[in-house]
Amino acid sequence: MKFLEDHLPKIMLAPSFVAVLVFVYGFIAWTAWVSLTKSRLLPKYEIEGFLQYDRLFASLRWDTAFSNLFLFGALFIGISMVLGLVLAIFLDQNIRTEGAIRTIYLYPMALSMIVTGTAWKWILNPGLGLEAMVRGWGFENFTFDWLVNPDMAIYTVVIAAIWQSSGFVMALFLAGLRSVDGEIIKAAQIDGIPSWRIYSAIIIPAMAPIFLSAFIVLAHLAIKSFDLVIALTGGGPGFATDLPATYMFAMAFSRGDIGQAASSAMVMMMVVFAIVVPYLYSELRAKNG
Amino acid sequence: MNKISTTVSAVALMISGAAFAEPQAEVLHWWTSGGEAKSVAVLQQEFADNGGTWTDMPVAGGGGDAAMQALRARVLAGNAPTAVQLKGPAIQEWYEEGVLADISAVAEAQGWADVLPESIAGHMKCEGSWCAAPVNVHRVDWIWANADVLESNGIAMPTSWDEFNAAAKKLQAAGIIPLAHGGQAWQDATVFEAVALGILGADGYRKAFVDLDQETLTSPAMVAVFDQMRMMRGFVDPNFPGRDWNLATAMVMNGEAAFQIMGDWAKGEFLAAGKAPGDDFLCASTPGEGFLYNVDSFAMFSVDGDDKQAGQALLAELIVGKNFQKVFNLNKGSIPARTDVSLDEFDSCATLSSDEMAASNEGGSLLPSYAHGMALRGAQSGAITDVVTQHFNSDMSSEDAVAALWASVANSL
Numbered sequence: 001m002k003f004l005e006d007h008l009p010k011i012m013l014a015p016s017f018v019a020v021l022v023f024v025y026g027f028i029a030w031t032a033w034v035s036l037t038k039s040r041l042l043p044k045y046e047i048e049g050f051l052q053y054d055r056l057f058a059s060l061r062w063d064t065a066f067s068n069l070f071l072f073g074a075l076f077i078g079i080s081m082v083l084g085l086v087l088a089i090f091l092d093q094n095i096r097t098e099g100a101i102r103t104i105y106l107y108p109m110a111l112s113m114i115v116t117g118t119a120w121k122w123i124l125n126p127g128l129g130l131e132a133m134v135r136g137w138g139f140e141n142f143t144f145d146w147l148v149n150p151d152m153a154i155y156t157v158v159i160a161a162i163w164q165s166s167g168f169v170m171a172l173f174l175a176g177l178r179s180v181d182g183e184i185i186k187a188a189q190i191d192g193i194p195s196w197r198i199y200s201a202i203i204i205p206a207m208a209p210i211f212l213s214a215f216i217v218l219a220h221l222a223i224k225s226f227d228l229v230i231a232l233t234g235g236g237p238g239f240a241t242d243l244p245a246t247y248m249f250a251m252a253f254s255r256g257d258i259g260q261a262a263s264s265a266m267v268m269m270m271v272v273f274a275i276v277v278p279y280l281y282s283e284l285r286a287k288n289g
Numbered sequence: 290m291n292k293i294s295t296t297v298s299a300v301a302l303m304i305s306g307a308a309f310a311e312p313q314a315e316v317l318h319w320w321t322s323g324g325e326a327k328s329v330a331v332l333q334q335e336f337a338d339n340g341g342t343w344t345d346m347p348v349a350g351g352g353g354d355a356a357m358q359a360l361r362a363r364v365l366a367g368n369a370p371t372a373v374q375l376k377g378p379a380i381q382e383w384y385e386e387g388v389l390a391d392i393s394a395v396a397e398a399q400g401w402a403d404v405l406p407e408s409i410a411g412h413m414k415c416e417g418s419w420c421a422a423p424v425n426v427h428r429v430d431w432i433w434a435n436a437d438v439l440e441s442n443g444i445a446m447p448t449s450w451d452e453f454n455a456a457a458k459k460l461q462a463a464g465i466i467p468l469a470h471g472g473q474a475w476q477d478a479t480v481f482e483a484v485a486l487g488i489l490g491a492d493g494y495r496k497a498f499v500d501l502d503q504e505t506l507t508s509p510a511m512v513a514v515f516d517q518m519r520m521m522r523g524f525v526d527p528n529f530p531g532r533d534w535n536l537a538t539a540m541v542m543n544g545e546a547a548f549q550i551m552g553d554w555a556k557g558e559f560l561a562a563g564k565a566p567g568d569d570f571l572c573a574s575t576p577g578e579g580f581l582y583n584v585d586s587f588a589m590f591s592v593d594g595d596d597k598q599a600g601q602a603l604l605a606e607l608i609v610g611k612n613f614q615k616v617f618n619l620n621k622g623s624i625p626a627r628t629d630v631s632l633d634e635f636d637s638c639a640t641l642s643s644d645e646m647a648a649s650n651e652g653g654s655l656l657p658s659y660a661h662g663m664a665l666r667g668a669q670s671g672a673i674t675d676v677v678t679q680h681f682n683s684d685m686s687s688e689d690a691v692a693a694l695w696a697s698v699a700n701s702l
Contacts, residue, residue: 041361041382041383042361058700059700060676061675126528148530150683236474237678253358256666257668
């Protein structure tokens, strides 16, 4: 009994610990191994060095996919946060219909990315959606053909992703705004400080942890984005809207080039690490200090 | 149903009097849409009539990508299906993994070598022994046209790319979209290979897309191919990216567009809409000599057990059998792979396809389609398609495209 009492927590945790060890870290190690081989259709295990990485960085398509990731990620995270914050501040003005409006803004989050992508594909299609509608109103020269323009198509992915996620960011920020100590705000108001100064100097700095959480959530959404691109553009026109995840899928499952897919997966993981490790480090340091 | 098939097989056993086990086959395929599912059901019925037990394993999605994932998992688990819908060099790729069976006994007993065109038979052999059974022949280098649109604009079916360009400009001036096209990578590649066959000729096409010959891939003729692709880009409506092929076919059907370059599965769309070949729509090979084929086939995987091996042999025999070849291809819009099937019930486009297949087989211009995974392995054909679609969807120059083409192919090897 004594043994059980002492070790019960460990026994309870052991299965999930083992599962994570095998299914997360074990498979990461497996992918790393395969990325160093010449695997094509089926995995092979003779190590050949960094050949797949050389191929990866020589590939025109990966170039597009990788730079799209940063373009998409920066715009998606930046605009979602700004938009979410502005919406949250507006909602925070004690307006009467707050509940209803909050639900409306949060609703897109309830849709799957496939639905969002398909809906926006129709809205943005020049022959069916927005452009056709505005032209139908008589503005014959109105053009909004981003979806079919290879230089602009990646921005349509940004638009759809922001539409989906900014409501969620708003909810996060709204919770943050509500958690700021009301006494301080009242004191500032008594001192006659204008409300934009109250927000910029008091409330927003007090919400720093919320910004960090929102950033981490949005960053991982951006890096693993796959379904939205597939539904909205299918990676096209050409491969103008490819992202690393769609590149990896194409290599692994359509082209029978598993080594290449594994190397692209490893690069994606390193990008995630580059974002998450500093976050974990700062979290741990804050706890220990 | 089960009871019936058991009875049938019991009867079959009694008749044959042989002591071997009941034939069993587990078949992995992705023919799940209307006409295709009906075609597979024909095979299933025949298999049951011959005393076999068929375990159906349809995996839909992604043009076979999902099925390939399922196959990979099964092979890695050491439990491969009896027969798998595979085609082209993918058969050889799996053979190199050492998982395919040898069905030469059936093939020789049935005399496959005499009834299949040589280059198609080549795909079904692994280092000399037969390892797969062909189902059909789709021709890829077709050009489809709306008969009324051509007539009212005084245009004949083009027989050279210059004629095509002239016709397209005339149509454009008349306010008709010359070429119905869907901007998906594989459709770009389909148009590209038809253009390449026309401009490079059969030998040039073989060197470029079967042998991956550097000289041909970087030749001035290849620049001309990309130049023509740039022309084609001008004949497409601005709203083409992402469009599905059948929507492009519909544009030809309702007279919005004049031509479409697409394999003969497009014929199925015309026929399903009640259009008649020759009257409502026209079919012809794209300008230039040659015939690009896309042959569906079943690869046979090594399986243990007499019942499974008997099933495999029976399946192979039935697939290449005259009855299945006829019924299946009537449903699917393609033509039989074996050349001795009567084409009485087929339409005029299928007869044309069959005649030209025979002629090009003799002339040495019966060639595998690269865009549909018949000529090259996935990595190499994908590398070519990347450049083709990049060029088609941007303002890349033809010279840059040719340079990128070789770089991309070399990187994929």
